[in-house]
Amino acid sequence: MPALTEKIEELGKRKIDILQYLRKNHRMASLGEVRLDQAIGGMRGIKGMICETSELDPEFGITYRDHKIEDLRGRLPTVQGGKEPLPEALLWLLLTGEIPSPEETMMIQQELASRAKVPKHVEAAIDALPASTHPMTQLVVGVTAMQTESKFATLYRDGLHKTQYWKPILNDSLDLIASIPIIAARIYRRTFKDGKTIPPDPSLDWSASFTKMLGYEDPNFYELMRLYLFLHADHEGGNVSAHTTHLVGSALSDPYLSMGAGLAGLAGPLHGLANQECLRWILDLKDRLKGQPPSDELIAKLAQETLDSGRVIPGFGHAVLRVTDPRYMAQRAFALEHLKDSELFRIVDACYKTIPVILQKTGKVKNPWPNVDAHSGILLHHYGLTEADYFTVLFGVSRTIGCLSQLVWSRLLGFPIERPKSVTIHWLDKSLTDT
Ligand code: FCX
Numbered sequence: 124m125p126a127l128t129e130k131i132e133e134l135g136k137r138k139i140d141i142l143q144y145l146r147k148n149h150r151m152a153s154l155g156e157v158r159l160d161q162a163i164g165g166m167r168g169i170k171g172m173i174c175e176t177s178e179l180d181p182e183f184g185i186t187y188r189d190h191k192i193e194d195l196r197g198r199l200p201t202v203q204g205g206k207e208p209l210p211e212a213l214l215w216l217l218l219t220g221e222i223p224s225p226e227e228t229m230m231i232q233q234e235l236a237s238r239a240k241v242p243k244h245v246e247a248a249i250d251a252l253p254a255s256t257h258p259m260t261q262l263v264v265g266v267t268a269m270q271t272e273s274k275f276a277t278l279y280r281d282g283l284h285k286t287q288y289w290k291p292i293l294n295d296s297l298d299l300i301a302s303i304p305i306i307a308a309r310i311y312r313r314t315f316k317d318g319k320t321i322p323p324d325p326s327l328d329w330s331a332s333f334t335k336m337l338g339y340e341d342p343n344f345y346e347l348m349r350l351y352l353f354l355h356a357d358h359e360g361g362n363v364s365a366h367t368t369h370l371v372g373s374a375l376s377d378p379y380l381s382m383g384a385g386l387a388g389l390a391g392p393l394h395g396l397a398n399q400e401c402l403r404w405i406l407d408l409k410d411r412l413k414g415q416p417p418s419d420e421l422i423a424k425l426a427q428e429t430l431d432s433g434r435v436i437p438g439f440g441h442a443v444l445r446v447t448d449p450r451y452m453a454q455r456a457f458a459l460e461h462l463k464d465s466e467l468f469r470i471v472d473a474c475y476k477t478i479p480v481i482l483q484k485t486g487k488v489k490n491p492w493p494n495v496d497a498h499s500g501i502l503l504h505h506y507g508l509t510e511a512d513y514f515t516v517l518f519g520v521s522r523t524i525g526c527l528s529q530l531v532w533s534r535l536l537g538f539p540i541e542r543p544k545s546v547t548i549h550w551l552d553k554s555l556t557d558t
Contacts, residue, residue, distance in 0.1 A: 124234050124297070126227070128290065130219040135289075135535045138175065142536060159551065166361075167442060171543065172369070174360030175532045176217040176525060184449035185358055187213060188220050192354065192449045199353075200228040202328055207349040207457075210524060211235060211329045213356055214300065217528035218293075236325035236332070238301035241309075245269050249309060254318075258310050258516045259390035265306035267383035272298060275377045288375070289535035295378040296527035304329070307520050308336035315510045333520065337508070343461055344506040348517075350457055351499060354450040355518050357525025362442075363388040364395065364519075368526040369533055373541040378527055385526050386519045393435075395518045399511040400437035402500030404429070405470055417473035426481045438497025439478055441490045447475075450495035454502055467501040 154170040161169050177187045187195060199208035199222060211231045215223040223231070248268040249261050270276070275291035283291070305323060312320050316338060324332045330352050331345045339345075360369060368385030372378070389395035408417070408425055415421075429436050441448065455472075462468045475493055482491035500514060 124231070126230060127215070127218065127234075128293065130221065131289075131293065131531070131535065134220050135532075138536060159555070162546070162551075165442070172360050172366075172541075173536070173538070174365070174369075174529055175220075175536075176528045177357040177359050179359040179443050181443055181445040184444060184446065187357060188216050190216070190222075192453055195222075195353075196350075196453060198222055200225045202331070202345075202349075205346055205349070207346045208353045209328055209330070209349060210352040210356060210521065213353055214524045214528065217357060217525060218531060232328055233325075234297065235301040235329050236323070238298050239305060239323045239325070239332075241265075241269070241302050241305045242272065244271070245306065246309065249306065250313070254314050256314075257390070258314055258513050259386065259396070259519065261310045261314070262307060262516050262519055263383050263387050263390070265310070266299065266303065266379060266386060269299065269302065269306075270377060270379035270383075273377035273379055279375065279377075285537070289531055292372075292378055292534045293531045296523075296531055299378055299382060300523050300527060301329075303520050303523050304333035304336060307516050308333060310516060311337050311510075311513055315513065339506065339508070341506060344508075347457060347461075347502055347506060350453065351502070351517060352521040352524075354453055354495060355499075355521035357522075357528070360529060362394065363391060364522050365526050365529055369529055370541050372530045372533060373538060375540075378530055381530055382523055382526055385522070389519050389522060390515060392437075395515040395522075397437045397494075398496035398499050398514045398518065401496045402504060402511045402514070404437050405467060405474070405501060408470055408474075409467065412470070417470045419473070419477045422474055422477040423481055426478055430481075430485065436478060436482065438474075439482055439491060439493055440488055441492075441494050444492070444494065445490050447492040448494040451475075451493045451498050454495070454498040458498070458502060462502065462505050465501070465505055467504060471498060471501050 157169055161167055177185055178189070179185050183191065185192060190198070195208055195213070196206075199212040199216065201207060201209060209228055209232070212223050212228045215221070215227055215231050245265055245268045249265045252261055252264060273295050275288065275295050278291050279288070309320055312318055321336045321338060324335050327335060328349070330349045334345050334348045358365065360366060364385040367388040368381045371384040372381035376384075392400060408422065411421060411425065426436055458465070458468045458471075474497070478493070479491035482488040500511060503509075503514060503517070
């Protein structure tokens with residue numbers, strides 16, 4: 124896709140110039156000290172990597188290439204008559220740094236549609252698993268099995284010059300983003316429906332074609348899925364799925380292997396799997412309400428029970444954010460427009476008001492506010508996609524946009540293999556107490 128490649132290359136030259144200048148003139152500059160609590164606390168807050176596509180601010184949330192979520196919902200191209208941003212337009216923005224025109228959006232949409240294909244052996248690899256296998260395991264298998272298609276792996280073997288790596292990485296990434304909806308829809312149809320697959324529809328946008336392959340045709344659900352796939356796409360470089368994709372990619376593993384690893388990280392309950400836990404928690408609350416309006420007392424009781432049993436309240440808290448997640452607010456705005464009479468929405472809204480107070484009382488939760496996962500499940504449930512075990516797959520399909528854009532940029536900027544230094548407790552003890 125020459126127009127896209129040229130735009131990335133052009134921005135890449137400017138960024139490489141800046142990076143070279145910084146390297147030459149400020150090589151030894153400190154980005155901050157590393158404290159013991161950070162080394163034993165999941166490396167929180169250590170500035171140790173570069174991510175160009177998005178940035179997460181604790182106070183106002185994620186920005187995609189410096190644009191806030193609420194600004195992009197209005198600026199990125201939509202389908203005709205639609206309101207929600209097209210995820211393929213976001214892909215263009217993350218890759219090039221520019222908001223695409225409607226023509227450019229159409230161009231990338233058609234490009235993805237033309238690349239959407241999955242080899243037979245990938246289907247066979249998924250079908251070899253019991254249909255009861257967790258959908259995220261099936262997704263990791265499917266994406267990893269696609270590795271046979273990697274143009275980067277072939278060109279690398281043939282001796283490609285390192286300044287050119289990013290081009291086949293981009294090529295593989297577009298192929299994978301185009302094809303992952305076919306893999307994901309196959310998993311859904313075999314695990315939760317009749318096993319019959321529905322082919323992609325190249326006349327539709329990326330999200331709508333995916334939603335149709337899942338077996339849904341409601342235009343409002345198409346809009347929700349555009350919003351969902353837009354909101355979950357990227358969350359800067361340090362989160363588990365993005366960081367894993369980046370780390371594995373830094374060894375020059377191709378995009379299929381890197382993304383497969385990132386998706387395995389997304390499958391953890393403290394990361395992407397939280398959305399399925401969240402819906403279960405809300406449905407449990409609904410059962411206990413027995414048709415009564417959600418009272419603060421009952422929500423507080425269930426929340427306390429969850430805490431007392433040593434579990435976290437899913438959908439609340441964040442490692443970086445210190446405010447209500449703007450992605451939660453975007454989904455709330457959608458719900459207020461389309462679902463305001465839904466019982467589940469009323470419950471989620473009541474939790475939004477009650478749970479932060481309970482978490483604050485624990486005295487240890489740094490961010491008591493809801494995150495993206497607190498809302499997404501009930502929206503999907505409303506349109507009939509009730510299978511909570513599948514939710515993280517949707518998250519994963521969306522995350523390919525961000526993680527793979529990051530991967531393209533990591534190779535374009537020539538970042539080396541990642542290798543932070545670890546130390547032993549003995550070393551810590553000796554160096555900290557011997558002084
Ligand atoms: N319920 C109960 N306890 C919570 C909590 C919650 N929602 N959030 C944080 N805490 C607890 C932590 O478990 C920790 O307890 P500990 O000291 O006994 O180990 C303490 O509060 C301090 O944690 P904190 O620094 O605030 O949060 P972390 O950076 O360690 O963890 C996550 C961040 C997101 C993992 C945490 O808030 C959590 O488990 N939330 C619930 C799961 C969830 O919603 N995950 C999705 C997050 C996100 F959107 C994504 O990555 O996809």
